[in-house]
Amino acid sequence: MIGHILHINHVSKHFGGNVAVSDISFSVDEKQIVGLIGPNGAGKTTLFNCITGFIHVTSGDIIFDNKKINKLRPDEVCRMGMARTWQRVKPLGSLTVLENVMIGAFSITNAAREAEEIAIEQLDSVGLTDYAKKTAGSLSIGLKKKLELARVLATRPKMLLLDEICGGLNHTETDGILVIIREVRNKGATIVFIEHDMKAVTAICDWIVVLNSGEKLAEGTPEDITKNPEVIAAYLGGGQNA
Amino acid sequence: MFFLQSLLSGILTGGVYALAGIGMSLVFGVMNISNFAHGDLMMLGMYLAYFSFTLLHIDPYLSLLLIIPTAFLFGCIIEKVFIHRIINHPHQNQILLTIGLGLIMSNSALLCFTSDPKILTTSYSSSAVHIFGGISLSVPLIVSFLITCGITGILYVFLSKTTTGLALWATSQNREAAQLMGINVAKMSAIAFGLGTALAATAGALIAPTYYIHPMAGHTFLLKAFTICVLGGLGSVIGAGVGGVIIGVVESMSSTYLSSDWKDVVVFIIFLAVLLLRPQGLFGKKGEQ
Amino acid sequence: MLIAITAGIASVLPIVTGENPYVIGVMISVLMMAALSSAWNILGGYAGQYSFGHAAYFGAGAYTTMILISKFNFNPLVSIVAGIIAACIIALITGSIVFRLRGHYFGLASIAVAEIVRLSALNFDFTGGAQGILLSDVSLWGLDLNSKNPFYYGMLLVLVVTLGITLYLRTSKTGFYLQAIREDQDAAASLGINLSFYKNKALLISAALTSVLGSLYAVYIRFIDTSAVLDLRLSIEIILTAIIGGVGTLWGPVLGAVLLVPLAELLRSNVIGDALVKHGIVSETSGLGVFLKENLAHAHVLVYGIITVLCILYLPKGILGLFRRAK
Numbered sequence: 001m002i003g004h005i006l007h008i009n010h011v012s013k014h015f016g017g018n019v020a021v022s023d024i025s026f027s028v029d030e031k032q033i034v035g036l037i038g039p040n041g042a043g044k045t046t047l048f049n050c051i052t053g054f055i056h057v058t059s060g061d062i063i064f065d066n067k068k069i070n071k072l073r074p075d076e077v078c079r080m081g082m083a084r085t086w087q088r089v090k091p092l093g094s095l096t097v098l099e100n101v102m103i104g105a106f107s108i109t110n111a112a113r114e115a116e117e118i119a120i121e122q123l124d125s126v127g128l129t130d131y132a133k134k135t136a137g138s139l140s141i142g143l144k145k146k147l148e149l150a151r152v153l154a155t156r157p158k159m160l161l162l163d164e165i166c167g168g169l170n171h172t173e174t175d176g177i178l179v180i181i182r183e184v185r186n187k188g189a190t191i192v193f194i195e196h197d198m199k200a201v202t203a204i205c206d207w208i209v210v211l212n213s214g215e216k217l218a219e220g221t222p223e224d225i226t227k228n229p230e231v232i233a234a235y236l237g238g239g240q241n242a
Numbered sequence: 243m244f245f246l247q248s249l250l251s252g253i254l255t256g257g258v259y260a261l262a263g264i265g266m267s268l269v270f271g272v273m274n275i276s277n278f279a280h281g282d283l284m285m286l287g288m289y290l291a292y293f294s295f296t297l298l299h300i301d302p303y304l305s306l307l308l309i310i311p312t313a314f315l316f317g318c319i320i321e322k323v324f325i326h327r328i329i330n331h332p333h334q335n336q337i338l339l340t341i342g343l344g345l346i347m348s349n350s351a352l353l354c355f356t357s358d359p360k361i362l363t364t365s366y367s368s369s370a371v372h373i374f375g376g377i378s379l380s381v382p383l384i385v386s387f388l389i390t391c392g393i394t395g396i397l398y399v400f401l402s403k404t405t406t407g408l409a410l411w412a413t414s415q416n417r418e419a420a421q422l423m424g425i426n427v428a429k430m431s432a433i434a435f436g437l438g439t440a441l442a443a444t445a446g447a448l449i450a451p452t453y454y455i456h457p458m459a460g461h462t463f464l465l466k467a468f469t470i471c472v473l474g475g476l477g478s479v480i481g482a483g484v485g486g487v488i489i490g491v492v493e494s495m496s497s498t499y500l501s502s503d504w505k506d507v508v509v510f511i512i513f514l515a516v517l518l519l520r521p522q523g524l525f526g527k528k529g530e531q
Numbered sequence: 532m533l534i535a536i537t538a539g540i541a542s543v544l545p546i547v548t549g550e551n552p553y554v555i556g557v558m559i560s561v562l563m564m565a566a567l568s569s570a571w572n573i574l575g576g577y578a579g580q581y582s583f584g585h586a587a588y589f590g591a592g593a594y595t596t597m598i599l600i601s602k603f604n605f606n607p608l609v610s611i612v613a614g615i616i617a618a619c620i621i622a623l624i625t626g627s628i629v630f631r632l633r634g635h636y637f638g639l640a641s642i643a644v645a646e647i648v649r650l651s652a653l654n655f656d657f658t659g660g661a662q663g664i665l666l667s668d669v670s671l672w673g674l675d676l677n678s679k680n681p682f683y684y685g686m687l688l689v690l691v692v693t694l695g696i697t698l699y700l701r702t703s704k705t706g707f708y709l710q711a712i713r714e715d716q717d718a719a720a721s722l723g724i725n726l727s728f729y730k731n732k733a734l735l736i737s738a739a740l741t742s743v744l745g746s747l748y749a750v751y752i753r754f755i756d757t758s759a760v761l762d763l764r765l766s767i768e769i770i771l772t773a774i775i776g777g778v779g780t781l782w783g784p785v786l787g788a789v790l791l792v793p794l795a796e797l798l799r800s801n802v803i804g805d806a807l808v809k810h811g812i813v814s815e816t817s818g819l820g821v822f823l824k825e826n827l828a829h830a831h832v833l834v835y836g837i838i839t840v841l842c843i844l845y846l847p848k849g850i851l852g853l854f855r856r857a858k
Contacts, residue, residue, distance in 0.1 A: 052721060078723035086721070092714035103711045106704045107723030115704070155723055276635045327844055334581040337638050338774065339843040341767055345836030353830060461763070465646060468639055476635070503654040510643045510650075514628055517640055521632065 004063075005030045005159055005190050006051070011060035013046055020046040022214040023060070028159075028207075033185055034192045035201040035222075038211035039234070044194045045087060047211070048161050052084045053077040065158065079107055081158035085165055087194070089144045093137030097128060097147055100136045104154030118154055126150045126180055142173040149180060160184065162193035166200055178204050202226060210234075247377045248498040249491060254379065256490015257387040258448050262463055263470030263482035263489075264394065265441030271414035271477030272434035273329060275336050279320075279344035281464025283439050286347060287313060287446025288455045289355065292362050302362060302451055303385060309447050310440045317439025321432045329431065344460070351457035359454040386448040393444060394483055397437075401479065410434060414477055442467075462506070469513040475523025484524065533782075534698065538691045542684065555679045559751065561792045562686035563744055568772040568784030569693040570740035575770065576779035577697075577706060578733040579713025583638050584625070584645025585741055585769050590761035591618040592742030593749035594652060597664040600750070602657075607669060611746040618742030619735055621648060626731040633716070642763065649761040663756025666749070682751040689747065690785075693740050697781055709733055713779070764832070771835060775842050777851030786850060791838075798831035 004027040013021040021043040028034050036044050049055045051062055053074040062070050069077055078084075083104075092100050101119035102112070109115050123129050126146050131139065136147060145165055152160060162181070166174040178200060185191055195201050201208060202222040210217040210225060212234045218225060225231055266280045287309060294305040324343060328336050370378040401407040413420040413430040421427050445463075453459065470489050474481025489509060496508040516523065544558060567589065575581050592614035599605035599613055621644075629640040652658040700706035708729045711719040720726055749755045772791055777783030846852070 054717065054720070073725070074717075074720035075723050075725045078721060084721050086718070090715045090718035090721075092711050092718060095710060095714060099707065099710075103707050103719075103724075104722050106707060110704050112702055112704065112707075115707075151722065270635075276639065324840065324844070331843075331847065333635050334638060335843050335847055337581075337583070337635075338767075338770065338839055342836045342839030342843065345767075345832055345839065349830065349833035349836060353833065465642070469643075472636075472639070501654075504650075507647055507650045507654075510647045513643050514640060517632060517636055518628060521636060 003029060005065060006192070007061075007063040008047075008051070009061040009063065011047070011050060011062060012058050013043075013050055013055065014058045019214050021050065021057075024211070024214075024216045025060075026209050026216065026219055028190060028192060030190055031185060031188060032190055032206045033181065033204055034190075035205035035208040036192055036194045036211065037196070037198070037201060037208060038217070041213070042211040043214040044211055045163060046214075048084060048163055048194065051077075052082065052161060078155060078157075081156075082161065083152035083155045083157035083159075084161040085145075085148045085152055085163055087163040087167065089141070089148050091136035091139070091144050091147060093135065095136055096132065097134055097136055097139070098123065098132040100147055101150050101154050104151040107155045119150075122150045122154045125153070125183075127176070141168050142170070145169060145173075145177065146180075149177065153184065157189060159190045159192070162191065162195075164194055164196065166195060166197055174200055198226075244498055248494040250377060250379060251383065252491035252494030253487055254383040254387045254490070255494065256487035257390040258383075258445050258486075259463075259466055259470055259490050260483045260486020261390050261393065261441055261448070262445040262467045263474065263486045264397070264479050265438040265445070266467045267471045267474065267477055267479055267482035268410075268434055268441070269438035270471060271479070272410055273325070273431050274417075275325065275329070276333070276340070276468070277435075277438065278337055278340040278464065279347060280340075280438070280442050280467050281460030281462070282344040282347040282351075283313070283317075283442035283460070284446035284463050285351065285455075285457065285460035286316075287443030288450045288453070288459060289351065289360075290443060291447035291450040292360055292455050295362055295364070302364065302447055303389060306389070306444060306447055309443050313443035314436040314440040316443075317436035318432045320439070321435035325435055326428060326431055344464075348457045348460060355457060357457060359456040361454060362450045364451055380452065382451040386452075389448060390445075393441075397441075397479070406433065465506075465513075466509065469509050469516075471523075472513060472521075473516050473523055478523060481523055534691060534694045537785075538687065541687050552679055555683055557793060557796050559679060559683050559686055560796065561788050562683070562690050563748060564768070564772055564792050565785040565788035566686060566690040566693050566744055567741060567769045568776070568788055569690065569697060570737045570744070571769045572773050572778065572780075572784050573693075573697060573700065573709075573740075574730075574733045574737040576773060576783070577700065577713065578709040578730055579779075580630070580730055580733070581638055581770065582629075582641045582734070582737075583763075583766050583770070584641040584643075584648075585737075586761050586763065586765040587621055587625070587645040587648040588618040588738040588741040589745035589748070589765060590648060590652065590755075590757070591621050591738075592745030593755045593760040594658055594664070594745075595742075596746035597666060597749045597755055598657065600669055601664055601666050607746075607750055611743055614742045614746045615739045618738045618745075622734050622738035623731070626727075626734050630727050630730045630734075642766075645761070645763065645766060649757050649763075652761055653757045659756070661756070663754060663759070666753040669750055669753070679751075682747060685747050686744070689740065689743055694781065694785070696736060696740075701781070705729065705732065710779075768835070771839055771842075773849075775838065775846075775849055777849030780849070780851045783849050783851045790850075791835075794834070795831040798834055 006028040008024055008026050011021060011024050012019065024047065038044055050057045053069065053072045053076065057070050061068055064082055065080060069080065092103065098119055101122050102115040105115040105118035109118070123132055126149055128143065128146055128150055131143060139147060149165060166177055169177065174197065181191060181204060205222055207219065208222055208225045209219040210231050217234055218228050218231050262280065262284055266277055269275060269277050290309045290312065291302040291305050294300045294308060295302050320343065324339060328339050366381045369381045371381060372378050401411060409425045410430050410433065412423065412425055413427050417427055466489060470482055470485040473488060474485035492508060492512060493505045496505040500508065571582065571585050595614040595617040596610040599610035600607060625641065625644045628644065629637055632640055653661060700709065708724050711722065711724055712726060712729060716726060745760060772787035773784045775791060776785065776787030
């Protein structure tokens with residue numbers, strides 16, 4: 001277990017009679033970029049919700065930074081250094097872009113002035129400085145995704161869970177986000193991200209975990225995964241156009 | 243004997259509560275709106291029954307034939323003029339708007355009819371039938387209960403067998419999907435609110451012979467109707483029916499064994515307990531927000 | 532800054548108006564509603580938790596103070612503090628129930644808790660039941676408590692404190708967190724915000740301020756019953772005042788109170804009906820004239836209803852909302 005920053009150990013999640021996630025295990029090493037892929041309904045977002053404390057696992061353990069986090073609330077998980085973004089962006093719509101990022105920064109400081117400094121710096125690093133005074137609700141989808149990234153980065157996470165951060169973006173925007181993700185990793189953070197865009201996944205990931213119908217289908221390096229016949233049948237074959 | 247007496251009268255009163263609860267639940271299910279004017283619509287039903295009795299000399303139960311279509315139309319108009327504009331607003335705005343409409347109704351009634359309570363006295367208002375020797379049941383309550391059962395039955399058939407009923411049901415399940423399937427959801431909202439209003443007014447008319455009629459009478463029933471809906475699961479018609487009977491029995495039992503002063507407190511405590519322990523209600527589906 | 536200027540102007544107003552008791556009475560009502568609505572605004576406007584049961588905290592302050600003064604001869608200031616404690620206890624119980632709920636359920640539950648408090652006050656003996664509590668005599672440091680002035684300045688002080696707290700919150704971590712909770716609870720939680728801690732914090736601040744106003748009101752009027760201090764209508768008036776001025780703004784609730792309270796007073800005292808008759812627009816003996824004279828005094832709640840409906844339909848962000856966020 002030592003050396004892994006995140007360890008998913010036989011995790012299952014049932015909703016009533018439905019099994020959304022079934023007996024999934026894998027580990028993430030520090031400073032890795034891990035892609036979590038699979039067709040719609042494979043259980044990716046459910047797994048994210050379990051890890052970040054929004055729902056609790058039915059069985060199994062989630063160990064982050066050598067501590068069991070299955071029973072923690074989302075805010076406790078965040079303060080331990082694990083931050084997430086949302087598949088459907090959740091901007092704090094009537095607040096400004098700067099205020100949005102400040103709210104992220106408040107998890108590491110109590111002073112408004114310091115939070116503002118962190119936020120300004122963070123906005124600069126994702127290229128949103130020009131929009132600082134705009135309300136978050138008025139941004140385009142591409143900028144909202146960037147804002148969401150800036151906001152979680154302001155919590156200074158050890159680990160970042162990104163849920164389709166490139167979804168709905170064009171190629172230039174996607175490339176911009178990938179550059180930021182690489183920089184974040186180079187500064188020492190670990191990243192797990194859900195993505196449909198296989199090109200983006202193979203380009204950036206060190207390791208890929210494939211889910212299908214709530215179960216783990218395969219895991220391996222990008223080269224292995226793209227050659228794995230089971231993966232091709234289940235995911236690449238059926239879901240390429242998605 | 244006491245127990246049986248209060249159980250039976252609780253069930254009878256509860257039947258009428260159920261009618262009010264069903265109306266509210268229908269509006270909630272189809273439109274996702276908590277209607278805070280529901281109690282005041284009941285109050286209007288009470289006055290309608292009163293005036294058709296005193297001015298037109300129509301028996302309160304017979305006057306339902308007049309009240310139901312009038313109230314339905316009134317509800318449709320209210321929906322078209324006010325409610326449909328706020329269907330996508332935040333909940334608090336919806337609540338405030340219906341509170342405002344309720345204030346307008348109750349205080350217009352206050353201006354027009356004054357605050358003096360009115361009593362609708364029919365020849366059978368205080369008559370009772372005696373069964374098993376010691377138990378007496380009020381005749382108006384029995385008649386009301388039977389009418390409630392009849393109306394609930396008709397409503398159930400309407401909702402489950404007719405095209406409009408099924409369209410209403412579809413809208414309550416998923417508004418967007420219903421729209422995509424070609425259902426006119428705006429029309430469904432108007433119908434739902436009309437039906438809700440008609441049910442509220444009917445419940446009001448049915449209790450008119452046994453209650454004091456005054457402009458603020460709706461308030462007690464409003465919170466009762468909410469409790470019934472939450473108990474049955476907001477949006478569930480059958481749940482509201484059962485919830486109504488449960489609340490009727492709880493009230494009647496707490497009057498008998500505790501004190502009639504505390505019966506409303508008992509109802510609210512149940513309300514909070516249900517919200518906390520089983521927010522989807524006794525009959526609601528799990529996972530619904 | 533603006534708060535200091537306004538407070539300065541407000542503090543000399545009683546002298547300017549020549550200490551006319553009627554005018555001061557109306558101004559006390561304005562200040563009280565402004566403060567009540569501002570206190571509600573901390574929870575409802577900033578944290579987005581629309582409490583429909585704030586009368587419970589007002590009543591808690593009023594009842595605690597009245598019982599302690601009239602039955603146990605407490606010092607009024609001590610009894611105000613006791614009122615705060617009572618309100619905070621009710622708030623903590625309420626918070627533990629209602630903050631788990633969202634959307635419709637939150638509003639409904641806040642009403643249910645307030646109704647339980649109201650019915651309890653109505654049915655217990657020590658609260659005076661339906662008769663309420665009458666206070667014959669009260670004294671504090673030789674102040675003339677038969678005059679309205681001490682209460683005017685008392686209400687003004689609470690208003691200034693409330694606005695000061697609001698202003699402080701707006702620029703502090705707590706204020707930012709409350710607004711994040713209002714905008715999106717899931718996003719807030721994912722950013723490390725302990726939802727129930729911050730919601731309860733806002734509720735406690737709001738309830739404590741509301742209870743002080745209840746205590747002041749009770750000693751000022753010297754009579755309370757459930758319909759005066761615990762009624763659902765009071766909770767709704769508080770929200771309505773904030774809505775009309777602008778929810779979630781510093782000055783919105785104050786503006787709402789300045790507009791609404793005098794309007795209600797005009798209707799209640801039937802000034803409009805009298806004026807219509809006096810200027811010969813409506814003849815006093817005509818049916819309409821008699822109707823207006825007899826009934827217009829009851830109409831202020833009707834007017835509140837109409838204003839609510841119009842405001843939600845056409846001005847959901849309030850008057851100040853029109854100017855805000857133009858950027």
